[in-house]
Amino acid sequence: MNSSVEKCYKFHESAIDLLSSIDFCDTTFKVSLFFVIFNPIFWNIVSRLEYYTHFLTKLTNNPKTGCYILAVTIFTLGIVRNYYFEQALYKQVVSQVLENEFTKSLGVILIVLGQILVITSMYQLGIIGTYCGDYFGILMKERVRAFPFNVCENPMYRGSTLSFLGFSLLQGKGAGLLITFFVHMVYEIALKFEEPFTMKIYRNPKID
Template identity: 60%
Template sequence: MGCNWYNLEPACLKETYVGLINSVIFNDKWFKVAVCFIAFNPIFWNVVARLEYRTHVLTKLAGGARSGCYLLALTIFSLGIARDLSFEWAMRAQPTSPVLDSELIRNLGRLCIGAGQVLVLTSMYQLGITGTYLGDYFGILMDNIVTAFPFNVSNNPMYHGSTLSFLGYSLLQGKPAGLVITLFVHTMYSIALKFEEPFTAAIYAQRDAQRAKKD
């Protein structure tokens, strides 16, 4: 039997993984563009959101906190569309691996896409536009922590759902390059969370402390 992804012998696993990596065209223009968008987007929204928190620049520009948040939401959404399009175009130029060419892999890809979209859409439903797009940096805070689905299965369903969608599309298309990009997506989101979670927690802790003083 030849080496396949489901053959767990160390030598076969190494041969399979090396083969997948070697098939990736790292110098492709759209591959580079997709990677740049994936790196840039979370850096952008973290920098801009913190700038808003400290200077209220978007609130002043848009004429109000809610309008400023909507402006940021539109910008982030547009950058996300550009990222997704560049990823799709990058995948068109990348080779399909015979290792990933099976109905089982394609079905796994469909499952990942479905699960990812459920996490993203239900997260947006629970949080609304301002909750999804960093409204807390604008002083638009939620009354209580959301614990209903999907937050009872994931602390960060937007990020996890997006990562699953990238993974699912890559498996469905049988593209090793997509798996590399998916790993990079996961890495960038993990880095972003190290900045976002403590800062957001501090915002709500400050709000709770102010409420306690009034009581």
């Protein structure tokens, strides 16, 4: 009983330390959260608008060119998001709970694993497959089943989340863990919209 109480007390203490280490009023922290939430909303809205109206295809007279424009935009927004995430963490104080060699080593491992998932999934899908090409009517011939898709679903999202988590642990910042939680949640919500819609596209491809 005493052991259980002690563990509960230590967990409570650790949670308080993590929360107290976060500066919620920092501007870069707020901007980082904004881009974490905004980016998936943006690419889902724009890609669906393209699917229903072909506005990028009409603008460029070529679906591939339109897809490349969207890809550059999404990639750029990702760089901006990552920049503010790093800046936000640099301005936050280190949490005593996360300030140890094991946490830092785990952070490095998670970053490496995350980047492997992201890079290999992009390699398997290509630029068009990665950046909503199916919304432009550019469909893949068959479902990709090679690594990393044979070890996990949605490796791009999983890898991105692991990278955020790893960097947060490496820096020892509680704010990073909170931002990572939002990264995970917005990806999960995005998938609720993306996966059924993608299945619909491949079941009923539009022929114009």
